[in-house]
Amino acid sequence: xxxxxxxxEIVPGAExxxxxxxxxxxxxxxxxxxxxxxxxxxxxxxxxxxDGCTMVSTRDNFFYHEMMSHTALYTHPxxxxxxxxxxxxxxxxxxxxxxxGVEQAVQIDIDERVTRLAEIYFPELxxxxxxxxxxxxxxxxxxxxxxxxxxxxxxxxVDSTDPVGPAEGLFSEAFYRDCFNALSPNGLVVQQSESxxxxxxxxxxxxxxxxNAGLSHLQTFFFPQCIYPSGWWSGTIASKAALNGFxxxxxxxxxxxxxxxxxxxxxxxxxxxxxFKKAMAK
Ligand code: SAM
Numbered sequence: 001x002x003x004x005x006x007x008x009e010i011v012p013g014a015e016x017x018x019x020x021x022x023x024x025x026x027x028x029x030x031x032x033x034x035x036x037x038x039x040x041x042x043x044x045x046x047x048x049x050x051d052g053c054t055m056v057s058t059r060d061n062f063f064y065h066e067m068m069s070h071t072a073l074y075t076h077p078x079x080x081x082x083x084x085x086x087x088x089x090x091x092x093x094x095x096x097x098x099x100x101g102v103e104q105a106v107q108i109d110i111d112e113r114v115t116r117l118a119e120i121y122f123p124e125l126x127x128x129x130x131x132x133x134x135x136x137x138x139x140x141x142x143x144x145x146x147x148x149x150x151x152x153x154x155x156x157x158v159d160s161t162d163p164v165g166p167a168e169g170l171f172s173e174a175f176y177r178d179c180f181n182a183l184s185p186n187g188l189v190v191q192q193s194e195s196x197x198x199x200x201x202x203x204x205x206x207x208x209x210x211x212n213a214g215l216s217h218l219q220t221f222f223f224p225q226c227i228y229p230s231g232w233w234s235g236t237i238a239s240k241a242a243l244n245g246f247x248x249x250x251x252x253x254x255x256x257x258x259x260x261x262x263x264x265x266x267x268x269x270x271x272x273x274x275x276f277k278k279a280m281a282k
Pocket of ligand 1: 054064087088109141159160192
C-alpha cells in the first residue's frame with residue numbers, strides 16, 4: 001500500500017495512477033495562474049507538479065525536451081527564429097539553443113513563477129537562459145501569437161500544460177490560425193499532444209483543428225515518458241508546407257550532445273501505431 005510518502009497523479013477517465021516515492025516536499029505555492037509544487041523524490045531527482053499533474057523530473061525530462069525540440073528543428077529546412085509557448089522550466093529552450101543555426105529563441109510562459117522555481121530546483125535546465133539569443137517573456141502565449149506580425153517565426157513549439165486552465169486555448173483552431181499567420185512560408189508548429197492510449201479523441205480533435213487552420217501537413221511522433229499518464233507520450237508537427245521527411249544527414253551529424261535523440265530515434269518515433277492510424281483516418 002502507498003502511504004503519504006508517495007506523490008500520486010490520478011488520471012481522470014483512465015482509471016490509473018502514477019506514483020513516485022517522496023523524500024521531501026521542497027516547495028508549494030498558489031501562483032496567479034496555477035498551484036505549483038516541488039518534491040525531492042527517492043528515484044527521480046526533483047519533481048515539478050502543476051495543478052496536481054507531473055511536469056518535469058530531473059531523471060527523465062530529457063525524453064520530452066529533446067523530442068519536442070530536435071524532432072521539429074530537424075524537420076524544418078532552416079529554422080532561425082523559434083518561439084516556445086509555455087516551456088517555463090526552460091528545458092526545451094536549452095535544447096533549441098544547441099542548434100547553431102538558431103538566431104533567436106523566445107520563450108513565452110504565462111507564469112513567471114514556474115521559471116523562478118526551475119532556476120532553483122532544475123538549474124541544469126536553465127543553463128542557457130543567459131544565451132544572447134534567448135528571450136524570456138512572461139505573458140499569455142495565446143495573446144503573444146495573436147498580436148504577432150505575419151512571417152515573424154519559423155517554428156512555434158507549444159510546450160504547455162494539459163488543455164485545461166490557462167492552456168485550454170492553446171489547443172483551439174483560433175490559436176492555430178494565429179500561428180499560421182505568424183509563421184514563415186515553411187513554418188511549422190510542434191505541440192505536445194498527450195497520450196495516444198489515453199487521449200486519442202483529443203489528438204483527433206487537435207489534428208482537425210490544425211488542418212482547418214491551414215497547418216494541414218501533419219506528423220505525429222511518439223516517445224516514452226515515464227512520469228506522464230500511460231508512460232507513452234506524443235508530439236504533433238503541423239506544417240504550412242508539405243513535409244518531406246526530415247534533415248537526416250544534419251541529424252546524423254548533429255554538432256551537440258543529447259541523451260536520447262539521434263537520427264535513429266527520430267526515424268523510429270515516426271512509426272505510426274495501427275490503432276492510431278485507423279482512428280485518425282476516420
Ligand atoms: N512538459 C510539460 C507537460 O507536457 O506536462 C509541460 C511543462 S511546462 C512547465 C508547461 C507550461 O505551460 C507551464 O509553465 C505553464 O505556465 C505554461 N502555460 C500554460 N498555459 C499557457 C499560456 N496560455 N501561455 C503561455 N504559457 C502557458
